Amino acid sequence: MSWCQLVHSHPFGSDGRPNEFGIRRSKSLRNPSSNDSNPRVKALRSNHPPSPTCCGAAHLRVPFFPGPQSPPPSPSALAFALPSLSGAAIVSSKTTSSAELPFPRGTRRSSPALAEIPFTRSRGSVIREKREPHLDCLPFQNFHNCIPMCATTCSFAKGGDRAGSVKQQLSRLFKASLSATVPDEPNIEPLVEVCTAKFGDYQCNNAMGLWSRIKGKSTEFKNPNSVGQAIARNLPPSDIIESTSVAGPGFVNIVLSDKWVAQSIQQMLLSGIGTWAPILSVPKAVVDFSSPNIAKEMHVGHLRSTIIGDTLARMLEFSNVEVLRRNHVGDWGTQFGMLIEHLFDKFPNWEEAGEQAIGDLQEFYKASKRRFDDDSTFMEKAQKAVVRLQGGEARYRDAWKKICEISRKEFDLVYQCLGVHLEEKGESFYNPYIPGVLEELSNKGLIEESDGARVIFIEGHQIPLIVVKRDGGYNYASTDLAALWYRLNIEKANWIIYVTDVGQSQHFDMFFSAARRAGWLPDSNGNLYPKASHVGFGLVLGSDGKRFRTRSSEVVRLVELLDEAKSRSKTELQKRLKENGKIAEWTDEELEKTAEAIGYGAVKYADLKNNRLTNYTFSFDQMLNDKGNTAVYLLYAHARICSIIRKSGRDVEELKKTGNIVLGEPDERILGLHLIKFAEVVEEACTNLLPNILCEYLYNLSEKFTGFYSRCPVVGSAEETSRLLLCEATAVVMRKCFYLLGITPVYKI
Numbered sequence: 001m002s003w004c005q006l007v008h009s010h011p012f013g014s015d016g017r018p019n020e021f022g023i024r025r026s027k028s029l030r031n032p033s034s035n036d037s038n039p040r041v042k043a044l045r046s047n048h049p050p051s052p053t054c055c056g057a058a059h060l061r062v063p064f065f066p067g068p069q070s071p072p073p074s075p076s077a078l079a080f081a082l083p084s085l086s087g088a089a090i091v092s093s094k095t096t097s098s099a100e101l102p103f104p105r106g107t108r109r110s111s112p113a114l115a116e117i118p119f120t121r122s123r124g125s126v127i128r129e130k131r132e133p134h135l136d137c138l139p140f141q142n143f144h145n146c147i148p149m150c151a152t153t154c155s156f157a158k159g160g161d162r163a164g165s166v167k168q169q170l171s172r173l174f175k176a177s178l179s180a181t182v183p184d185e186p187n188i189e190p191l192v193e194v195c196t197a198k199f200g201d202y203q204c205n206n207a208m209g210l211w212s213r214i215k216g217k218s219t220e221f222k223n224p225n226s227v228g229q230a231i232a233r234n235l236p237p238s239d240i241i242e243s244t245s246v247a248g249p250g251f252v253n254i255v256l257s258d259k260w261v262a263q264s265i266q267q268m269l270l271s272g273i274g275t276w277a278p279i280l281s282v283p284k285a286v287v288d289f290s291s292p293n294i295a296k297e298m299h300v301g302h303l304r305s306t307i308i309g310d311t312l313a314r315m316l317e318f319s320n321v322e323v324l325r326r327n328h329v330g331d332w333g334t335q336f337g338m339l340i341e342h343l344f345d346k347f348p349n350w351e352e353a354g355e356q357a358i359g360d361l362q363e364f365y366k367a368s369k370r371r372f373d374d375d376s377t378f379m380e381k382a383q384k385a386v387v388r389l390q391g392g393e394a395r396y397r398d399a400w401k402k403i404c405e406i407s408r409k410e411f412d413l414v415y416q417c418l419g420v421h422l423e424e425k426g427e428s429f430y431n432p433y434i435p436g437v438l439e440e441l442s443n444k445g446l447i448e449e450s451d452g453a454r455v456i457f458i459e460g461h462q463i464p465l466i467v468v469k470r471d472g473g474y475n476y477a478s479t480d481l482a483a484l485w486y487r488l489n490i491e492k493a494n495w496i497i498y499v500t501d502v503g504q505s506q507h508f509d510m511f512f513s514a515a516r517r518a519g520w521l522p523d524s525n526g527n528l529y530p531k532a533s534h535v536g537f538g539l540v541l542g543s544d545g546k547r548f549r550t551r552s553s554e555v556v557r558l559v560e561l562l563d564e565a566k567s568r569s570k571t572e573l574q575k576r577l578k579e580n581g582k583i584a585e586w587t588d589e590e591l592e593k594t595a596e597a598i599g600y601g602a603v604k605y606a607d608l609k610n611n612r613l614t615n616y617t618f619s620f621d622q623m624l625n626d627k628g629n630t631a632v633y634l635l636y637a638h639a640r641i642c643s644i645i646r647k648s649g650r651d652v653e654e655l656k657k658t659g660n661i662v663l664g665e666p667d668e669r670i671l672g673l674h675l676i677k678f679a680e681v682v683e684e685a686c687t688n689l690l691p692n693i694l695c696e697y698l699y700n701l702s703e704k705f706t707g708f709y710s711r712c713p714v715v716g717s718a719e720e721t722s723r724l725l726l727c728e729a730t731a732v733v734m735r736k737c738f739y740l741l742g743i744t745p746v747y748k749i
Helices: 003-009 025-030 039-046 075-079 140-158 166-181 207-214 224-233 258-271 300-318 335-346 361-374 376-390 394-418 427-443 476-489 502-517 558-579 588-608 631-648 652-658 666-676 678-688 692-711 720-740
Strands: 058-064 113-119 192-194 202-204 241-247 251-256 284-288 322-327 447-450 453-456 465-468 495-501 531-537
Touching (some): 166 202, 166 678, 224 251, 300 558, 300 588, 335 361, 335 376, 465 476, 465 502, 476 502, 495 502, 502 531, 631 720
Antiparallel strands (some): 058 113
């Protein structure tokens, strides 16, 4: 049994009674000082003084013996910080020897290492320190067994002061109710969804499934409806719920308290939108996106990967997941042989000429490719150049570095326009790891010889996964396997996300299957960690319904596309300002920045609002339209809200402290309900890796605000304070949505 399993499976006594180790469960967690008289607790607590890194939280240190056959931590030491209904402990498994030095993965030590269990003095939930757990001593093949055991309870602790989404908060209440309703049916997860009918705001749908499990076992329940009645009756008291009702075959409908909704919005305004971040169970993720090829121009085909990947990374980061943004550039391979030989032939003294020798890298690539295809002598020289490059010959390495450097400068221009940040770890970075990874796979019996190549046969696929070509060279599969090994073992990521077009789906399906056969990833059934996901996306089409290209059938260069979007946006903005007589109020800098925000935002939103799996037609006219579901419409809507607040003349920061939100009118309640669903929308978008879910929420928020503003006067009304705060809350949430989508908001139009 792993230590995580021990932590979460350790039995407690009933609430308020000492367990077998003499430590009271609820009192010790809600009020640690109540156990001061317990000598075991005092001894544990004295082992480690409060740490400044945990905001004054006290810590416990307990023995942690690494290794699959080593003794587990003492249950008595762990009991003091184990999870309760109101929170949970997270054990940081950073493993150190008595000298505080880490020791290698999988080794066994005679002396115990130390695992820290932080807990707060002021509340029941336990707040983890702001550092990621180190799993150096857990055997890699057992790593995934640890995460799911902790996922549900640890997620609450990871949230710190965050309560989680409305769904998560209701789920905790229904979890308690289900335990009380059917105590003999363990591990029942609450099925809470937004209510689509007019009977409530949310709905719990467990009754029918439960009835099928307990039918014939108990005389207490006669049908699914009676199960639903019991679930509603056993709900713990809560300020969240105004009322419940049971419909049909046991659907438990929940009406949220208007007062609680209003207070939640007001608290967000005071404490910041970060308190509405969802609580996810994954500590660290790698998002592999963009990934252009060195010596080739970034084109519209890279647009979707870059935009989608950046948004996924932003949403995960907002959810307090540590995200490693990886740019897996194509900086290694046979194409560099022809590029380097072409450079040497055309510019023997290329070191002195520098970047001028290469000039336009795209044209340079095309010229070398033509020679490679048409000239067999040049092809032979290029192939030998690859061998020299991979052998580390200095002259060839220097030329390779120069070509990569020029490419990166071109890439950075695009990334700066899009506001995207990445850390490059290209194919060349993982190349040294390939031999060791392939040796491990061979030792496990996965790699076989086939037609002169080395391959892995994958069940369900007619062709094998080639990992070593006939000529002994490596390919995408060998590099991807090495990268996955590195990300799991060295970077210790729990979730690796690859953002590429759907055309690579088969490659990733085979690649992930090979990793599961190797024991690197758990079986695909179940939500176990670590896991790998392929985020596929469709094509960008032109008005003719074909792949988006220029009139000369060239791929569209991304820099030129973004420049065009900005230029068109600026023209439309100037036209609009001239028509309403406000052009004189704008400086050139304001015009430039606003045009940039709208132009780049329009391109991003036009992509992200669609389900990523579908193709979409690229149209400047549609994406720059100020009506309908476009970034322009949404940015203008945000600017109008800011204008309402400015025109009121009120200090909104002061109103947050002194005013109160009241949801007295139906449209006020509709807007308030939509606002508090923000966390679960982000959670759903992260879980399903679908940015369009957030776009849909943002557009609907704008529509609901329009309904509220048209029927609920703000400035000058008796409810001005409350409604100004609702305006501010809407603007705050819209700005966070813009940020997550990589769009810069505008504040005036």
